[in-house]
Amino acid sequence: MDPSITVDLYSDTITQPTTAMRQYMCYAEVGDEQLGEDPSVNRLQAMVADMLGKEAGLYLPSGTMCNQIAYAVHCQPGDEVIMDRTAHPLHFEGGGPTPLKGILVRALAGDRGVFTADQLTEALRPHSRYQPRSKAISIEQTSNLGGGRCWPLASIREVCERAHSAGLATHMDGARLLNAVVATGVAASDYASSFDSVWLDLSKGLGAPVGAVLAGSRSFIQEAWRYKQLLGGAMRQSGIMAAAGIYALEHHVERLAEDHTHAQLLAQGLAGLPGIALRPQDVETNIVLFDVAETALSGQQFVEHLKQQGVRFSLMGPSLVRAVTHLQIARDDIEYALQAVEAVLDSSQKNKGSKEILYSGFSS
Structure with a gap:
């Protein structure tokens, strides 16, 4: 932290681990995460998957990597992901899914980050060899540029049902998902139930120094591991960092x-x-x-x-x-x-x- 700053409201990304979290990290059990042998990473992945009601989880260095890997699994080059015009991948992820795999983005003019099922329907591409294929939707919970607005559960279910009926995959950017959980009383698993993939950030309000967990079906996570490897994301004895996430989920949510x-x-x-x-x-x-x-x-x-x-x-x-x-x-x-x-x-x-x-x- 800049020593000249007394009150830092720049972002919740500048949080620092507490003394208790640091001590917990010091005694973490570790192993080779790439081989699936790090007990702390395995525990964290299972905790998040269970919290979100998914079959499996994958510990990653950042939420941005979670988004990019999810889009890469769901889409092929030339496919299109539909999201709100304020969405984080459009503005703060170095070009979003396009540089990694040639995936296009279609932006909707939602209300403070929240778009409707009817807007989604209007944006769907007709089946044509001349146009990109509408392949996935992405929702940001909470909406950063929407001022921390929570996507209502009813809206999520309606939008995802419309997407699935059109053959699209559904993804949640859960950067501040637990903020929405605490603010509304809706369980994380309920928010996540309509999505094929969802991730949870550990390094914002939860106070861990690094990391996020991407969750979905076992087959989705198996494919996500390929992209993690491709992007150089294997972290070896990363249980020391994963332990911070475990501590955060056990002590910093409420x-x-x-x-x-x-x-x-x-x-x-x-x-x-x-x-x-x-x-x-x-x-x-x-x-x-x-x-x-x-x-x-x-x-x-x-x-x-x-x-x-x-x-x-x-x-x-x-x-x-x-x-x-x-x-x-x-x-x-x-x-x-x-x-x-x-x-x-x-x-x-x-x-x-x-x-x-x-x-x-x-x-x-």
């Missing part, structure tokens, strides 16, 4: 509710400040998206000035800013962040007349 409470406190505080636009009722989990277009600052200026105050946000657009609560954020941190935002906004208003001089060092 506490995600604290992150949601802190996000709501932040949202309510920000909504009361001049020029900041957001609806606290839209904050369902641990992500807060807000717009600073009506302040005297651009998004870049806002983020830079808050960083000078020791508070780090992430910039998601010209005036769109994101804050994500996580394991290392306490209630006092939220109060400090709100005080810092208020001070920066107050200073920017007072200096509005000399704005060009005051902010000349920052990109707009």
Whole structure:
């Protein structure tokens, strides 16, 4: 962590393992994971598969790799995956499934990351040698660029039923699936039941330093192993890392509710400040998206000035800013962040007349 940062709301990816998690990792049983002989990896894979109601799991270095491997298993070159236009693979995975296997993406204009079964039906390609083949759908739970919105269970079931009836495979990007579980009370297995593949991230709100687990049928995981090998993903004695995931699943799931409470406190505080636009009722989990277009600052200026105050946000657009609560954020941190935002906004208003001089060092 940058020592100049007092409150880091950049992302839940910056969480660090707790002392207890580190100690648990030190005593992990290990073996050659590539040979299926690492007991800690095997236990973690079984835990996640059981939690998600699937036959088998595969421990991987990252959620991005989970997505790419799943698409590669479900599709052939020239096939098309349908997902929301805000989906993580479209914006943050180096080109998504296209570079790895020549898989195309069709983006739907959903509502804060959630599209409908009717939108899916309209997007399906007709059977034609002139067009790509609609082959799979991908859903992100929760929706990152949708502000941590939870896909409703009824919507998931309707969309997946429509997809399966059209012969498409279904995949869940479960980067923050357990945030949705804690926020809604819906079991992870219920959310996952309609999907042919689903993965669970360990290195965000759960606080593990690395890793994710992809789950599905035994035949799916067997094929996924081929792509893991192809991508150099065999990790040998990786039980030390897998142990962090085991500890996280046993100790850090229920506490995600604290992150949601802190996000709501932040949202309510920000909504009361001049020029900041957001609806606290839209904050369902641990992500807060807000717009600073009506302040005297651009998004870049806002983020830079808050960083000078020791508070780090992430910039998601010209005036769109994101804050994500996580394991290392306490209630006092939220109060400090709100005080810092208020001070920066107050200073920017007072200096509005000399704005060009005051902010000349920052990109707009």
